[in-house]
Amino acid sequence: MTPTTPTTPPATPVEGEETANALELVHAPTLLVTVPAGLHERGRLSVPPAWMWPTARRHSAEDIAMGTWGSGNFESxxxxxxxxxxxxxxxxxxxxxxxxxxxxxxxxxxxxxxxxxxxxxxxxxxxxxxxxxxxxxxxxxxxxxxxxxxxxxxxxxxxxxxxxxxxxxxxxxxxxxxxxxxxxxxxxx
Structure with missing residues (x-):
């Protein structure tokens, strides 16, 4: 994968606007990278460097991040x-x-x-x-x-x-x- 153009990260939720089950994401800058054919329809995918991936803070014990269905290493x-x-x-x-x-x-x-x-x-x-x-x-x-x-x-x-x-x-x-x-x-x- 080769880095190309940096993109603007999505806006971070404003402090104090959380709801009972809101998920606050801390976003990092991302890079537009070229990926192997077939992984993305246009051959490009916005991916941050691994050390900058967003971190999630849950506001309730029942809250599970979207796209995660278990605690296993391959359950997201x-x-x-x-x-x-x-x-x-x-x-x-x-x-x-x-x-x-x-x-x-x-x-x-x-x-x-x-x-x-x-x-x-x-x-x-x-x-x-x-x-x-x-x-x-x-x-x-x-x-x-x-x-x-x-x-x-x-x-x-x-x-x-x-x-x-x-x-x-x-x-x-x-x-x-x-x-x-x-x-x-x-x-x-």
Whole structure:
């Protein structure tokens, strides 16, 4: 996300004008940032820097801020927006690696290690009920084919033991297969 034009923050409620269930927000300056396509219809979203996010002071114990439905880490609109950005980043990083130069996904290269890590993180989030919009199972199957083809072609150059090769191959297959299974379940629901 790249900062562009600063915007004016909304007005803060005037002191003394609270009602029994009013929510007073302390606003901070915001930045207009460019976000990845699909996250906002115009590709721009007004977001303050994290350290300046508004703070809410509740005026009654019964008051719950709009967009918050529980005390859990993922029980608010803001938390789910953040999670969506994290998931989109994991998926876009894998997509970029899988459609880029095959050398980048060789077993001793950064994306050769990071791609399976990203897939396992996506699977872990999905199993915890925190993902939607995973790539289609067919996309994951194509990623698996591409990744394992490169892995099989280059792993022997690194001189691994036969036992390591067998174990690592099983882990890689499981990593792709378990994410594809969750993606199939997501599309069935």
């Amino acid at each position: 609109d803001t938390a789910l927006d953040h999670l969506s950005l994290v998931i989109d980043r994991l998926v876009s990083d894998v997509t970029g690696a899988m459609t880029g130069d095959p050398v980048a996904i060789e077993p001793d290269e950064y994306w050769g290690v990071a791609v399976p890590c990203n897939l396992e993180l996506l699977h872990t989030l999905a199993e915890a009920g925190h993902t939607t919009g995973l790539p289609a199972p067919e996309v994951i199957a194509a990623w698996k084919q591409t990744f394992l083809t490169v892995w099989e072609r280059t792993i022997d150059d690194l001189g691994p033991s036969p036992a390591y090769k067998e174990e690592r191959r099983a882990v890689l297959n499981r990593t792709f297969d378990q994410l594809a299974a969750v993606a199939r379940q997501e599309t069935a629901d």
